[in-house]
Amino acid sequence: MGSIDTKYRNNLPVSDATEELEKFIESKGGKNVHDSRHQRQISKNGYALAGGLVYEFPYRKGLMIQLNADLPSIYVKSILPNGQHIFDVVPEVRSFHKHGKVYSENKKGDSKKGYHAALDHEDWLAPSHDNPVVLLSLIEIDIAKQIVDLICSNGAICKRVELSPVTLKKSDKELSPEDLLKKLERQSEIGARGEELLFEKLKVDFGVESDPKKSLIHTSKKNSSAGYDIEYHFEDEHRYIEVKTTTQNAEADFFFSINEYNVLEAKGDEGYLYRVVLDPDLSTIVTLEERKNPFGDKDTSDFKAIAFKASLKDFEKK
Structure with a gap:
């Protein structure tokens, strides 16, 4: 043969x-x-x-x-x-x-x-x-x-x-209050920086500064409960963008709130999820992934729950 x-x-x-x-x-x-x-x-x-x-x-x-x-x-x-x-x-x-x-x-x-x-x-x-x-x-x-x-x-x-x-390492199980605070501050810094760099990039990509009819708003700076971070409007095109930033890789886990889920699901094809990967110095966008209507065909049960909301009355004996 x-x-x-x-x-x-x-x-x-x-x-x-x-x-x-x-x-x-x-x-x-x-x-x-x-x-x-x-x-x-x-x-x-x-x-x-x-x-x-x-x-x-x-x-x-x-x-x-x-x-x-x-x-x-x-x-x-x-x-x-x-x-x-x-x-x-x-x-x-x-x-x-x-x-x-x-x-x-x-x-x-x-x-x-x-x-x-x-x-x-x-x-x-x-x-x-x-x-x-x-x-x-x-x-x-x-x-x-x-x-x-x-x-x-x-x-x-x-x-x-x-x-x-x-199997968790000892360092993963034990975290001092000081170290936790530093970790949360770092995560907050990464998230804010990702929004800033993406906002500047979108201004260029969408040609906002050259066309007064186009509008790009950094919504989260004015309203942290909006359910998204950035919004873009031009004639019949509207985008409501939630930004999730990391310095690891695009496939790393991230968190979203039920408010973000409800808002983006309601926005349908106008809702967007942008996954931003920054370099360790937080100076450059290394990778950018975009998902349109990210929650369109998904239910909250499709994701891993890591927190629950409760009040004392929920623990009363029935």
């Missing part, structure tokens, strides 16, 4: 285990965005399946399956969408990290030393120093499904499975 025609590659079979994983990924909203499966000769008259399948979930997340004869191997970002390391959330995956493969650099298609060129196919999957890719070899399907659930989990996308509890 000679080289495989490109049109035939998508029809090449996969192992039962890989097919099961593929179907599970697709059931969770995963979309196959790159298919490089092919046959390679392993003996004079024998061929084995090889190559990779890249899957993407909404909000630019995903993984790549490396095709094997039986159990698949997967390439996955080491930092999950909630900002935690995959080894901390699912300790079992360490046993599949057999060769210690950690890729922290995008090699632009260089396949030497085990680096899979398909990792560069999508920029959200390509390895980086801040969020390296790990190779989990011959992984059991049940464990692979847990990882898929964690990656695709983004509120309404899918439900998270029950996993081993995260």
Whole structure:
């Protein structure tokens, strides 16, 4: 058998285990965005399946399956969408990290030393120093499904499975009042700076200063209970923008209030969520993600509740 025609590659079979994983990924909203499966000769008259399948979930997340004869191997970002390391959330995956493969650099298609060129196919999957890719070899399907659930989990996308509890470090459990105050002040500083830099950027992007008919208002400076931070108006176009800023990465967790949820949901297509990532010095916007009508098809039960409102009468015996 000679080289495989490109049109035939998508029809090449996969192992039962890989097919099961593929179907599970697709059931969770995963979309196959790159298919490089092919046959390679392993003996004079024998061929084995090889190559990779890249899957993407909404909000630019995903993984790549490396095709094997039986159990698949997967390439996955080491930092999950909630900002935690995959080894901390699912300790079992360490046993599949057999060769210690950690890729922290995008090699632009260089396949030497085990680096899979398909990792560069999508920029959200390509390895980086801040969020390296790990190779989990011959992984059991049940464990692979847990990882898929964690990656695709983004509120309404899918439900998270029950996993081993995260082991907190002593420093995470103990926080002095002084350190807490400093942490809250830093978060407040980051949030305010993100709003300021975004406001200045939007003035340029929307051409506000060159057109007196356009209006851009930093609403949160006048009304902190508005449910959004910035609003833009021009003829029939209106945007009500809630800004969430971090110095980590766009996929890190953030908080929103029930007021913000209610307001943006009511605004519909005029409501926007802007995810701003700043450099550590808070001088520049490194990454900017925009979500239109972010709560349009979502319910509060789709998100993780971290606080409850109560009064003393709620604790009275019934």
